[in-house]
Amino acid sequence: MAKFNKNDYQIRFDFNNMMADYIGAEQGFKESDVSAVLPQAKAAFESVKQQGGAGWQGWLDLPFDQDEIVEDILATAKGIRKNFKTFVVLGIGGSALGPIAVFQALRHLHYNELSPKLRKGPKFYVEDNVDPERMSALLDVIDLKTTCFNVITKSGATSETMSQYLVITDQLKKALGADYASHVIATTDREKGNLIKLAKKEGFKTFYINSGVGGRFSELSPVGLLPAAVLGIDVKKMLSGARDMVKKGFKSANPYHNMPLMAATLQFIAMQKGKNVSVMMPYADSLKYVADWYCQLWGESLGKSVDKSGKEVYAGQTPVKALGVTDQHSQIQLYTEGPFDKVITLIAVDAFRKEVMIPEGLPEFPDVNFLCGNTMGTLLNTERKATEYALAKKHRLNRTITLPEVNEYTIGQLLMMFMMECAFTGAMLNIDTYNQPGVEEGKNATYAMFGRKGYEAKKAELDSAKAKSAKYIL
Ligand code: PA5
Numbered sequence: 001m002a003k004f005n006k007n008d009y010q011i012r013f014d015f016n017n018m019m020a021d022y023i024g025a026e027q028g029f030k031e032s033d034v035s036a037v038l039p040q041a042k043a044a045f046e047s048v049k050q051q052g053g054a055g056w057q058g059w060l061d062l063p064f065d066q067d068e069i070v071e072d073i074l075a076t077a078k079g080i081r082k083n084f085k086t087f088v089v090l091g092i093g094g095s096a097l098g099p100i101a102v103f104q105a106l107r108h109l110h111y112n113e114l115s116p117k118l119r120k121g122p123k124f125y126v127e128d129n130v131d132p133e134r135m136s137a138l139l140d141v142i143d144l145k146t147t148c149f150n151v152i153t154k155s156g157a158t159s160e161t162m163s164q165y166l167v168i169t170d171q172l173k174k175a176l177g178a179d180y181a182s183h184v185i186a187t188t189d190r191e192k193g194n195l196i197k198l199a200k201k202e203g204f205k206t207f208y209i210n211s212g213v214g215g216r217f218s219e220l221s222p223v224g225l226l227p228a229a230v231l232g233i234d235v236k237k238m239l240s241g242a243r244d245m246v247k248k249g250f251k252s253a254n255p256y257h258n259m260p261l262m263a264a265t266l267q268f269i270a271m272q273k274g275k276n277v278s279v280m281m282p283y284a285d286s287l288k289y290v291a292d293w294y295c296q297l298w299g300e301s302l303g304k305s306v307d308k309s310g311k312e313v314y315a316g317q318t319p320v321k322a323l324g325v326t327d328q329h330s331q332i333q334l335y336t337e338g339p340f341d342k343v344i345t346l347i348a349v350d351a352f353r354k355e356v357m358i359p360e361g362l363p364e365f366p367d368v369n370f371l372c373g374n375t376m377g378t379l380l381n382t383e384r385k386a387t388e389y390a391l392a393k394k395h396r397l398n399r400t401i402t403l404p405e406v407n408e409y410t411i412g413q414l415l416m417m418f419m420m421e422c423a424f425t426g427a428m429l430n431i432d433t434y435n436q437p438g439v440e441e442g443k444n445a446t447y448a449m450f451g452r453k454g455y456e457a458k459k460a461e462l463d464s465a466k467a468k469s470a471k472y473i474l
Contacts, residue, residue: 004237004409006244011413012402013259017392018266018343027340027395033269034255037428041265044427045253048420056434058212059419062220063243063412069207070235073222076185076205077229081121084148084183087230088138089126090164091152091223093296094215095187096128098415099152099227101293102219105286105411106233121232122148130160135167144175148230150185152223154209156193159446165195187222214434216297217419220412234408241412249420260417263399264424270343270397271317271429278317279335282347283324283384286406290347291321294418300439301422304431315429317343325383332387336394344391344398347414348384351405352377 020028053061080087089099103124108114112123125138149168153161172180186199187207199206207222218224220242225235248259255262267278278298280291303316322331324346335344356376362369371379391398401417403410426433448458 006240006409009241009404009407009409009413010244011259011404011410011417013263013399013417014402015262015266015399017388017396017398017400018270023392023397024395027397029266029269029397034265037265037268037272038255040268040428041255041261041424042253044264044424045250045258045261047427048423049250053212056212056214056217057423058210059214059217059220060246061210062213063239063246063416066221066225066239069222070225070239073207073225073229073235076207077226080148080230081232084122085116085146086142086148087122087124087227088142088147088149088168089124089152089227090149090161090168091126092128092130092158092160093300094218095152095154095158095161095223096126097216097289097293097296098219098224100126100128101289101415102224102228102233102238102411103231104289105406106228106408107231109285111231122230124227124231126227127164130163135164139171144172144183148183148185150187150226151195151204152187153193153195154189154213154215154218154223156188156195156197159443159450162194165198185226187226216300217434219293219415237408238412241409241414242416243412245413245416245420249417249424260420261424263417263421264428266399267317267343267421267425268428271315275341275343275397276317277320277342279320279322279331279342279344280347281322281324281327281344283380284347284349284352284406285323287347287349287403288321288323290411290414291323293415295319295321297418297422300436301426301433302429302431303438304429304435305438307430308432309430313429313431315431324387325380328383328387332390335396336390340395342397344396346384346388346398346400348381348400348402349404349406350402352380353405353407 016022018029020030022028048057051057089096111119125142127135127138151161151165169180169184172183176183181202181204184202184204185207186195186204188195188199188209189211190196190208196206207226209218209221209223213221220239228238229235245260249261252258253261255265280294282288282291298317298319305312305314307313307315335342358371358374358376358379360372362372388398388400401414403414423433444455444458445462448455448462451459
């Protein structure tokens with residue numbers, strides 16, 4: 001096997017089609033637009049860099065300081081691969097989207113359907129909801145006696161995850177008795193929340209999420225590394241890709257020499273010009289859920305009503321996920337001809353890990369025959385280039401991130417690139433990138449509706465809300 005050479009796998013960022021020279025002066029940016037926001041870009045660079053892994057930026061240290069934890073994760077994963085046939089993540093949001101994205105990116109696209117011999121690891125499921133039909137369906141297809149559950153919650157208190165936990169541990173206890181605890185692994189905060197207390201009481205194997213690592217920035221912590229390692233993914237290579245991206249992102253305060261900073265600068269200018277939608281469109285099924293993960297990162301981090309000085313800013317871009325080429329037959333019409341309110345990020349892959357040849361066979365049908373003798377990868381990438389051309393021709397802001405191949409190293413780079421882009425953008429907007437008061441409000445209202453102790457005032461507030469009018473319900 002050829003030696004893995006990371007120089008062959010550096011991701012690239014092409015922003016030609018954000019610029020006036022390529023999509024026209026009305027929509028495209030000029031270099032003077034970039035120069036105009038250089039002070040904010042440089043200040044964002046300095047503040048993110050200076051803070052480093054402190055405060056809520058603990059995620060920046062993850063590629064550098066987890067050697068010991070990684071060894072524990074690898075040893076634990078080895079045991080799980082040996083002793084269990086199924087591995088299930090219980091969690092939601094930042095505790096679920098990363099594991100899903102990395103699973104889809106780096107394992108076979110029909111992994112669970114493969115024979116055990118080809119799969120070489122346990123089946124994998126993530127319960128990213130509290131839909132009773134989904135939970136019942138999970139229980140229909142797994143055997144509790146051969147299933148290991150990884151309960152992931154940073155706060156250790158999220159209602160959805162704790163209800164998943166309660167349902168599963170109840171079933172496990174009924175099926176296995178006292179031995180049930182060996183089927184549960186907790187990933188949570190070292191001190192805060194209920195899960196750590198339960199883990200200590202019940203004796204679950206536990207991994208910790210550092211206090212400075214928030215849910216949507218946690219994929220490179222044990223949140224994502226344990227599931228990845230259980231799936232046989234090389235987590236050291238993932239961390240190595242992320243590490244190289246951190247080094248790149250902190251090398252220069254000049255956006256023209258800094259991929260995540262330029263990406264952030266362009267989005268900042270776009271937001272100033274009223275481009276309120278960020279479409280993430282990978283041209284690879286393996287990256288479909290990276291777009292999902294990105295949507296949480298971008299939406300929850302940047303969607304803020306006030307800036308750090310308390311001024312009302314209503315910042316953010318609505319993140320939208322799309323898939324090439326599938327959504328060329330669905331959303332692209334809107335992106336090409338609808339409102340000028342979007343930045344479209346295409347993610348390209350140079351070389352697919354598998355290729356499928358479109359066979360020769362229909363010379364009498366020239367309208368179909370032109371496809372024959374090409375690979376499906378060539379078709380997909382040609383369609384991407386054609387879409388990029390069509391978008392540019394219609395003056396639509398678009399940019400392309402290219403992965404030479406989808407592998408552990410490039411995925412590590414890509415995730416870190418988006419997290420750094422997000423941190424720089426948040427700093428340029430002068431908002432708190434790491435809080436989520438809008439999420440908390442909904443969580444608290446749920447607690448109040450369930451009559452949870454301590455939420456009496458919230459319950460009274462909800463009870464006094466104006467009753468809905470039957471007139472407006474048809
Ligand atoms: O990014 C975040 O902080 C949130 O989206 C959380 O990931 C989500 O609410 C789940 O929280 P927890 O991991 O505490 O259960």
